[in-house]
Amino acid sequence: MNEQEHDIPEIVIIRLPLYVRTLNELKLLNQTTVSSQHLGNLLQTTPAQIRKDFSHFGKFGKQGRGYNIDYLLDELRKILNLNQKWNTCVIGIGNLGQAVINYQGFKNEGYLIKAAFDISLPSRLDNKDIVIKTISDMKNTIKELNIKIGIVTVPAPDAQGVIDRLVESGIKAILNYTPMKPVLPKNIACINIDPVLSLQSMSYYLDK
Amino acid sequence: MNEQEHDIPEIVIIRLPLYVRTLNELKLLNQTTVSSQHLGNLLQTTPAQIRKDFSHFGKFGKQGRGYNIDYLLDELRKILNLNQKWNTCVIGIGNLGQAVINYQGFKNEGYLIKAAFDISLPSRLDNKDIVIKTISDMKNTIKELNIKIGIVTVPAPDAQGVIDRLVESGIKAILNYTPMKPVLPKNIACINIDPVLSLQSMSYYLDK
Numbered sequence: 001m002n003e004q005e006h007d008i009p010e011i012v013i014i015r016l017p018l019y020v021r022t023l024n025e026l027k028l029l030n031q032t033t034v035s036s037q038h039l040g041n042l043l044q045t046t047p048a049q050i051r052k053d054f055s056h057f058g059k060f061g062k063q064g065r066g067y068n069i070d071y072l073l074d075e076l077r078k079i080l081n082l083n084q085k086w087n088t089c090v091i092g093i094g095n096l097g098q099a100v101i102n103y104q105g106f107k108n109e110g111y112l113i114k115a116a117f118d119i120s121l122p123s124r125l126d127n128k129d130i131v132i133k134t135i136s137d138m139k140n141t142i143k144e145l146n147i148k149i150g151i152v153t154v155p156a157p158d159a160q161g162v163i164d165r166l167v168e169s170g171i172k173a174i175l176n177y178t179p180m181k182p183v184l185p186k187n188i189a190c191i192n193i194d195p196v197l198s199l200q201s202m203s204y205y206l207d208k
Numbered sequence: 209m210n211e212q213e214h215d216i217p218e219i220v221i222i223r224l225p226l227y228v229r230t231l232n233e234l235k236l237l238n239q240t241t242v243s244s245q246h247l248g249n250l251l252q253t254t255p256a257q258i259r260k261d262f263s264h265f266g267k268f269g270k271q272g273r274g275y276n277i278d279y280l281l282d283e284l285r286k287i288l289n290l291n292q293k294w295n296t297c298v299i300g301i302g303n304l305g306q307a308v309i310n311y312q313g314f315k316n317e318g319y320l321i322k323a324a325f326d327i328s329l330p331s332r333l334d335n336k337d338i339v340i341k342t343i344s345d346m347k348n349t350i351k352e353l354n355i356k357i358g359i360v361t362v363p364a365p366d367a368q369g370v371i372d373r374l375v376e377s378g379i380k381a382i383l384n385y386t387p388m389k390p391v392l393p394k395n396i397a398c399i400n401i402d403p404v405l406s407l408q409s410m411s412y413y414l415d416k
Contacts, residue, residue: 011252017408044219049254081411088407096307100403104364105387109404148414149407156312173410175403179313189413191406195308195383196317198399199296199357200225202381203289205397206356 008056014191015053016080018043023073033066082110087147089115091135091162092154093122096177100153101127114145135162139169149173156180163190216264222399223261224288226251231281241274290318295355297323299343299370300362301330304385308361309335322353343370347377357381364388371398 022042026034036047043050054060057079061067077083088106090097093116100106101113115131117138125132133141141147150166152159152174159178166174167188174190176182184190230250234242244255251258262268265287269275285291296314298305301324308314309321323339325346333340341349349355358374360367360382367386374382375396382398384390392398 009252013412014406014409016412017405020408021405044217046254046257046260049257052254079412080408081415082408086407086411086414094307095303095310099302099304099307099361102303103387103403105402105404106407109408111404111407149410153307172414173407175406175410179311189410191410193401193403193406194313195311195401196313196319197225197229198222198383198401199294199314199319199381200228200288200290200317201222202357202383202397202399203294204221204224204287206294206380207289 010189012053012056013080016076019050019053020073020076020080020082023069023076027069027073031069033068034072035066036061039067085110085112086149087112087114087145088149088151089113089117089138089142089145089147090151090153091117091138091166092152092158093118093125093132094153094155097153098125100151100177101125101130111149113151114147115141117141135165138165142166142169142171147171149175151175151177153177218397220261220264221288224284227258227261228281228284228288228290231277231284235277235281239277241276242280243274244269247275293318293320294357295320295322295353296357296359297321297325297346297350297353297355298359298361299325299346299374300360300366301326301333301340302361302363305361306333308359308385309333309338319357321359322355323349325349343373346373350374350377350379355379357383359383359385361385 022039036050040047040050060072060075088111090100090113097116101116106113113130115133117133117135119135121132121134131141150171152162154162156178159180160182163174163182167185172188174188176190176192181192182190230247244258248255248258268280268283296319298308298321305324309324314321321338323341325341325343327343329340329342339349358379360370362370364386367384367388368390371382371390375393380396382396384398384400389400390398
């Protein structure tokens, strides 16, 4: 299957966790199979889109039989590397960084915040589970703690510099909370958290 | 066009701001028209999906001629009510709430944070542009300041209670930063900011 996995468009990868979540919800309803038609209805996409997305990874079902939910979930979780824990770090320990550190949603899904960095060390941060260091110690700490994901919560003007250092430190995936689009080497995955897109879609409803 | 707008699936509405952003990027490249095929390539969706999404709102182009970017942008911005400013409020003035209040991305796109609420008033918050009140004053302040969107940044266990009060106060759209899915009346739009989905898609790249 590895050969097929080359050059899969990022936007397809971005949709896979939504499939995982929806399949988990169907499983909670005691469903065992699902058609691309039904999955398409739930996610409001076309069955063709779903079959096309899955076709990048091989065959997950037989024409006319629907997908086996357990099997499909298992395959998608393997593709997304969801069956293991990943060490992450936060850069920027201001209000946003502290909020991210205290966010309960990451740990439950296997994303462990192991370290946090800032230009100077904060006077207090009530979290004994993570290592707090200055940015000058970033490279060593990231290697020592086997950290693979960087979560960027510095002010926007500092973000590109911090992200360059993360890349130098060997980080391969960046979750960027700042309202800027960083310049990155092609082999680095980066997702920008963009609450504005959400507000823009909701304002549709505001004159109804 | 109003009749056609009834009951458009939320997930279609959620995709519209992505079309707006992509069309703006094409415009910056001096493009004047775009085919559903090309737009599909850029967003890695099928041309059929794009035509289906747009068909909810009427006809935006002629078969084989492509879409006029200016016209399409104008129509999408009108559909999404992006040509006006919207007043918003933040509920929860902890680390996350303060980070949201200081986020520069909202104001630039016409979403103005006019008020912030918490159970007790914070000892300090350096922002003279917004009204700071206790949650008990929420309903009156929301009406007085014509606030239409609530941004929820309280701890997860407090979120449902706060959201119920927002709904009672007449709020029609909620941006929920807490890792819980609120129970809501059908006529209230709500988007949950979920950074876990982003981490899950990026971990795909981590063993490559």
